Amino acid sequence: MSLRVGVIGGGQLARMMIAPAVELGVELRxxxxxxxxxxxxAATAVxxxxxxxxxxxxxxxxxxxxxxxxHVPQPVLRALVDAGVAVHPGPDAxxxxxxxxxxxxxxxxxxxxxxxxxxxxxxDQLQEFLDAHGGRAVVKTPRGGYDGKxxxxxxxxxxxxxxxxxxxxxxxxxxxxxxxxVDFTRExxxxxxRRPSGEVRAYPVVExxxxxxxxxxxxxxxxxxxxxxxxxxxxxxxxxxxxxxVTGMLAVELFETTDDRLLVNELAMRPHNSxxxxxxxxxxxxxxQHLRAVLDLPLGDPAALAPWSVMVNILGxxxxxxxxxxxxxxxAEHPEAKIHTYGKQPRPGRKVGHVNTVGDDLDDVTYQARAxxxxxxx
Amino acid sequence: MSLRVGVIGGGQLARMMIAPAVELGVELRxxxxxxxxxxxxAATAVxxxxxxxxxxxxxxxxxxxxxxxxHVPQPVLRALVDAGVAVHPGPDAxxxxxxxxxxxxxxxxxxxxxxxxxxxxxxDQLQEFLDAHGGRAVVKTPRGGYDGKxxxxxxxxxxxxxxxxxxxxxxxxxxxxxxxxVDFTRExxxxxxRRPSGEVRAYPVVExxxxxxxxxxxxxxxxxxxxxxxxxxxxxxxxxxxxxxVTGMLAVELFETTDDRLLVNELAMRPHNSxxxxxxxxxxxxxxQHLRAVLDLPLGDPAALAPWSVMVNILGxxxxxxxxxxxxxxxAEHPEAKIHTYGKQPRPGRKVGHVNTVGDDLDDVTYQARAxxxxxxx
Numbered sequence: 065m066s067l068r069v070g071v072i073g074g075g076q077l078a079r080m081m082i083a084p085a086v087e088l089g090v091e092l093r094x095x096x097x098x099x100x101x102x103x104x105x106a107a108t109a110v111x112x113x114x115x116x117x118x119x120x121x122x123x124x125x126x127x128x129x130x131x132x133x134x135h136v137p138q139p140v141l142r143a144l145v146d147a148g149v150a151v152h153p154g155p156d157a158x159x160x161x162x163x164x165x166x167x168x169x170x171x172x173x174x175x176x177x178x179x180x181x182x183x184x185x186x187x188d189q190l191q192e193f194l195d196a197h198g199g200r201a202v203v204k205t206p207r208g209g210y211d212g213k214x215x216x217x218x219x220x221x222x223x224x225x226x227x228x229x230x231x232x233x234x235x236x237x238x239x240x241x242x243x244x245x246v247d248f249t250r251e252x253x254x255x256x257x258r259r260p261s262g263e264v265r266a267y268p269v270v271e272x273x274x275x276x277x278x279x280x281x282x283x284x285x286x287x288x289x290x291x292x293x294x295x296x297x298x299x300x301x302x303x304x305x306x307x308x309x310v311t312g313m314l315a316v317e318l319f320e321t322t323d324d325r326l327l328v329n330e331l332a333m334r335p336h337n338s339x340x341x342x343x344x345x346x347x348x349x350x351x352x353q354h355l356r357a358v359l360d361l362p363l364g365d366p367a368a369l370a371p372w373s374v375m376v377n378i379l380g381x382x383x384x385x386x387x388x389x390x391x392x393x394x395x396a397e398h399p400e401a402k403i404h405t406y407g408k409q410p411r412p413g414r415k416v417g418h419v420n421t422v423g424d425d426l427d428d429v430t431y432q433a434r435a436x437x438x439x440x441x442x
Numbered sequence: 443m444s445l446r447v448g449v450i451g452g453g454q455l456a457r458m459m460i461a462p463a464v465e466l467g468v469e470l471r472x473x474x475x476x477x478x479x480x481x482x483x484a485a486t487a488v489x490x491x492x493x494x495x496x497x498x499x500x501x502x503x504x505x506x507x508x509x510x511x512x513h514v515p516q517p518v519l520r521a522l523v524d525a526g527v528a529v530h531p532g533p534d535a536x537x538x539x540x541x542x543x544x545x546x547x548x549x550x551x552x553x554x555x556x557x558x559x560x561x562x563x564x565x566d567q568l569q570e571f572l573d574a575h576g577g578r579a580v581v582k583t584p585r586g587g588y589d590g591k592x593x594x595x596x597x598x599x600x601x602x603x604x605x606x607x608x609x610x611x612x613x614x615x616x617x618x619x620x621x622x623x624v625d626f627t628r629e630x631x632x633x634x635x636r637r638p639s640g641e642v643r644a645y646p647v648v649e650x651x652x653x654x655x656x657x658x659x660x661x662x663x664x665x666x667x668x669x670x671x672x673x674x675x676x677x678x679x680x681x682x683x684x685x686x687x688v689t690g691m692l693a694v695e696l697f698e699t700t701d702d703r704l705l706v707n708e709l710a711m712r713p714h715n716s717x718x719x720x721x722x723x724x725x726x727x728x729x730x731q732h733l734r735a736v737l738d739l740p741l742g743d744p745a746a747l748a749p750w751s752v753m754v755n756i757l758g759x760x761x762x763x764x765x766x767x768x769x770x771x772x773x774a775e776h777p778e779a780k781i782h783t784y785g786k787q788p789r790p791g792r793k794v795g796h797v798n799t800v801g802d803d804l805d806d807v808t809y810q811a812r813a814x815x816x817x818x819x820x
Contacts, residue, residue: 066785067766083461086483087721089765089783089795105464105483343465347778347800362773369747369800387467388445395740400725405467407444417467422725422747 066091067359070123072113073132074101076406076415077335077351080343082106084352090359094132095122102406103132116143123149130312130358131334134161135208152260152311152358153333160308161333164241165206174307176300177327179319180244183236186228187221190242194221197244204241205231215277217245246327248319252286253338254301256314257353260360264305265353267346267366269297272317272338275379278413279337281434282375284345284368287426296326304331313354315339337377337415342366344402344420345373370422372429376437378417381410387417387440394419394439401436416440444469445737448501450491451510452479454784454793455713455729458721460484462730468737472510473500480784481510494521501527508690508736509712512539513586530638530689530736531711538686539711542619543584552685554678555705557697558622561614564606565599568620572599575622582619583609593655595623624705626697630664631716632679634692635731638738642683643731645724645744647675650695650716653757656791657715659812660753662723662746665804674704682709691732693717715755715793720744722780722798723751748800750807754815756795759788765795765818772797772817779814794818 067090071078074096082105085092095118096107111118113136120143123129128150141155153161160167165183172178180197183206184190194201203224205214218224224240232238251274255267268285285294297318305314308331315336317329339350348356348364356363381387387405394403398421405417417440421433445468449456452474460483463470473496474485489496491514498521501507506528519533531539538545543561550556558575561584562568572579581602583592596602602618610616629652633645646663663672675696683692686709693714695707717728726734726742734741759765765783772781776799783795795818799811 065764065766067769079464082464086457086460086464087780087782088769089781089785347780356773361769363777364773365778367778386443388443391445391466391739395734395742399741399743400745402465402725403467404465407467 068093068126069355069358070095070126070129071103071106071132072119072122072129072136073097074103074107075132076102076408078103078106078132079406080335080340080351080404081355084349084355088352088355090355092355093122093126095119102408104407114140116140119144120147120149123147128152128358130354134158134333138162150260154309154311157309157311158333161331163206163236164204164330165236165239167331168241170308171304171328174303176304176307177325179246179327179329182242183239184242185237185239187225190218190224190240191221193242194219200245202243202245203227204243206236206239206241207234213277246319246329247322248327249322250286250320251329252297252318252320252326253282253336254297254316254318255336255339255342255350255366256298256301256305256310256316257312257350257357257363257366258305258310258314259357259363260311263363264302265363265366266298266301267339267342267350268368269294269318270338270341276413278377278379278415280377280379281430282338282341283426283430284341284373284375293320293326300326300328304328312358313339313350337418340404340418341373341375341420343404345369345422371424372426373420373422374426374429374433376419376433377415378405378419378437378440380412380414381416381440383410383442386410390439394436397439398432398436401432403436446471446504447733447736448473448504448507449481449484449510450497450500450507450514451475452481452485453510454480454786456481456484456510457784458713458718458729458782459733462727462733466730466733468733470733471500471504473497480786482785492518494518497522498525498527501525506530506736506738508732512536512711516540528638532687532689535687535689536711539709541584541614542582542708543614543617545709546619548686549682549706552681554682554685555703557624557705557707560620561617562620563615563617565603568596568602568618569599571620572597578623580621580623581605582621584614584617584619585612591655624697624707625700626705627700628664628698629707630675630696630698630704631660631714632675632694632696633714633717633720633728633744634676634679634683634688634694635690635728635735635741635744636683636688636692637735637741638689641741642680643741643744644676644679645717645720645728646746647672647696648716648719654791656755656757656793658755658757659808660716660719661804661808662719662751662753671698671704678704678706682706690736691717691728718782718796719751719753719798721782723747723800749802750804751798751800752804752807752811754797754811755793756783756797756815756818758790758792759794759818761788761820764788768817772814775817776810776814779810781814
């Protein structure tokens with residue numbers, strides 16, 4: 065009998081669990097939102113993840129339920145737990161990924177380093193925060209944001225009036241999260257795997273390069289990272305995984321500040337774009353690690369296979385034709401590139417694939433990944 | 443539109459094409475012999491590969507047909523080609539993998555180094571060969587043998603009488619292949635990928651360790667291999683791929699003799715057990731490479747990711763319970779091991795999975811692979 069993992073959501077993160085599931089010999093079952101999703105090969109059901117009955121029916125004969133995204137409502141998660149289904153990460157942890165104000169509040173309790181922040185329920189409070197932080201700040205909707213959506217840099221409180229109005233009925237009573245604009249030199253990401261019985265493994269801290277609020281490139285490990293930085297990042301990641309009771313993969317997005325501090329930017333309780341490099345660059349890729357973690361199996365070695373790994377996203381994809389029509393050019397010029405595509409229709413700004421490269425020379429590894437990915441543009 | 447590869451046969455080789463197909467974004471469709479085969483996740487049809495109508499129906503809307511095994515009869519292969527289907531490897535190449543006498547004859551024409559051999563149609567001819575080669579030799583049925591089946595070491599011609607009788611109606615007119623017993627120090631395997639438009643890539647030559655006629659372990663690259671040996675092995679592999687017109691992956695099993703020659707033992711025109719190490723140990727694993735080759739896409743870099751890779755087969759598997767019940771022990775003790783299982787029922791001697799490890803120290807890499815695989819025994 066195979067172990068059976070049920071994944072709610074049929075996007076590319078679910079899709080990228082298929083390969084390690086097949087290799088290990090784990091049966092992956094996906095509840096997809098629709099036909100023809102990225103993970104359709106493993107889709108055993110199509111249904112609405114907000115529909116408790118549909119989710120319960122999907123979950124009734126799997127060993128554990130996990131997720132392609134963090135949007136499954138708490139009542140649905142609780143219904144699963146009440147029905148005796150193993151859910152990883154569980155609702156108690158996921159609430160902190162679903163609500164950025166809850167996350168900031170809990171991280172503060174844990175003593176994790178964060179930007180200054182406040183929950184503000186109106187323009188007066190927001191203006192107060194702005195005045196106290198140099199006149200500019202980042203406003204975020206507590207729920208539903210991703211890839212730069214639900215995030216706005218403002219210098220006047222009025223710029224968030226529409227969000228206050230829209231959120232008046234929200235669980236946070238209309239509060240928005242406001243955060244100081246951190247003076248950072250770069251963005252990092254720390255991934256940690258944690259299994260229900262407690263074992264934790266930290267991946268090497270990586271540098272992430274964002275463009276337009278979307279992850280564009282990842283370099284693993286983060287270049288010029290001191291031993292202290294590597295240790296501090298891992299300690300922050302492990303502390304959050306344990307403090308929030310995360311099971312499965314956790315990604316902690318970090319700012320490295322001009323005064324050498326690390327501050328927590330965002331969390332994701334699932335495999336994450338900042339860890340795609342590990343598919344080809346680590347002994348245990350994040351998708352295999354996530355399966356092991358949620359099944360409460362011993363975790364794999366997260367060590368890198370080579371001095372450098374670089375991941376470059378394919379954003380948007382070809383304006384004409386399909387991704388596979390670009391294989392020949394990319395492969396001919398970059399035989400060392402690992403090309404990943406997600407079975408999604410190209411569309412401006414959409415993540416439709418990525419390229420990983422590994423090697424000894426960072427300049428070369430970076431060049432190969434960028435140049436191979438560029439074959440899929442335009 | 444995705445590229446579509448149709449695989450005839452639903453065994454573990456087809457299964458192991460699934461992961462790279464999903465990662466690249468190639469649609470894999472499998473014609474399986476039965477429900478519940480190793481590659482069932484990708485099975486789009488169940489049917490008899492000897493039935494031309496079933497195979498043609500399966501093949502009508504794929505970009506290329508390839509194989510999990512070499513047993514599809516020539517008339518079926520020809521019917522595909524006649525219908526305009528791209529078939530790789532094609533029937534002209536596959537005939538040499540299907541008939542060992544045809545293979546020996548053609549390799550002789552190509553000047554590839556081989557053991558002494560003869561096609562013998564009766565006990566008198568066989569005895570003559572035995573007398574000329576020290577009184578012992580290897581007798582093989584020309585067709586249908588694998589993993590030590592259809593192979594017999596004899597010292598008297600009478601020991602092959604049953605085979606002569608059984609093969610009287612065979613395409614070779616009842617001939618058996620007889621080969622000298624080679625005085626070899628070890629067995630090696632050379633893999634080569636070749637695409638229809640001609641590009642060829644040679645993998646590092648590996649050492650294979652057989653037990654009871656079945657591959658038990660593979661070490662990549664072959665230890666203590668001189669530069670000359672590496673070159674000669676690659677030259678033999680490339681020469682055969684080109685000489686026989688092989689497309690896709692070719693494995694050439696070789697004897698290294700006590701007098702430092704390499705002699706061709708067997709051929710396989712598909713991904714091969716001797717290349718499973720490449721899934722985790724090479725930039726481009728053999729299953730991805732096979733897909734690229736049969737699609738006539740540029741080939742990937744076959745270089746090793748680490749100084750040493752070791753593959754140990756899981757033969758038979760647990761006598762009690764399932765393979766996945768052994769995950770916890772194997773993973774806890776060997777976090778660096780890459781465990782592969784094939785979704786097959788354990789049965790004595792059956793290949794049900796393998797373990798790959800990579801690293802800098804051959805002793806350690808070998809120990810970890812063997813010890814992790816041993817968790818699945820007994």
